[in-house]
Amino acid sequence: MYPLLFELGPVKLYTYGLMMAIGFLAAIQWSAHRATRYGVSPEFISNLGMWIILAGIVGGRLAFLAIEESPADIFSLKFFEIWKGGMVFYGGFIGAVLISVWYSRKNKVNFFTVADIMSPALALGHFFGRIGCTFAGCCFGKQCELPWAITFTNPLSLAPLNVALHPTQLYDAFSNLLIIGILLLIEKKSKNRFRGQIFVYYLGLYAIGRSIVEDFRGDSSRGFVDFWGIYPNEWLSTSTFIGILMLATAIGLYFKLRTQKI
Secondary structure: OOOOEEEOOEEEEEEHHHHHHHHHHHHHHHHHHHHHHHHOOHHHHHHHHHHHHHHHHHHHHHHHHHHHHOOOHOOOHHHOHHHHHOOOOOHHHHHHHHHHHHHHHHOOOHHHHHHHHHHHHHHHHHHHHHHHHHHOOOOOOOOEEEEOOOOOOOOOOOEEEOOOOOOHHHHHHHHHHHHHHHHHHHHHOOOEEOOOHHHHHHHHHHHHHHHHOOOEEOOOHHHHHOOOOOOOOOOEEEEHHHHHHHHHHHHHHHHOOOEEEE
16 A cells, blocks of 8 residues: 655655545535535535534544543644544544534524435545545554455555455445445435434444444554453444444434424
8 A cells, every 4th residue: 555645855645644635525515516405505515514624633633642542642743643544533523513513503504404415425535534544554454364355565554564454444435335325325215304314324324334344453552442341351442332322322313303304
């Protein structure tokens, strides 16, 4: 893989950063395009998108430093080294949701309508982000001998070198494409649509898909929940635990929102 796309004197273009930028821009553009069918101004979505980029980066970076590095690094220059990899999706997602709730209320737009608009696009942006992870070597998988295993050889890679690994970055990337397909199918075929439906299904589908992929992850630095020693360490990753909470939230929201017809 190629963590560093090119270097020209002091200027360096990291592939992870480029793919993150492409993902954010693609998600915002698609969301703006989808907005009119929900009766929302594309300009509103584009403006919100700028806030989401900021909140997503800050939230994702804070979560990474708190879980995988040292909380003290939050207050160091290390916080800004995004191009090296090091973003936790759930941290960015929580930041994006919080800023979306605030911005929607400020502009008197229903949050769940906005969430329905942006959910498929969020999965698209995440797809590009995971391709960036593949280039950088972060979020790598466990050792395996499968024919589709991936071996990192670039010394700048964040993954172990010259070892065949599960391509967990690609598992997650293509699971996001599958989520997009399912969400668009539900959007088109569902006869009992309600506000928040697409968002609820996104939450549930991503939580399930991510929890499955977590079983193949090999980067133990990502953090584990052991409930004060009740369970062995590395039994339940932080992301899987958050995924369980996310699935429970999706189920609760489904029963709460399904009476709110569009």
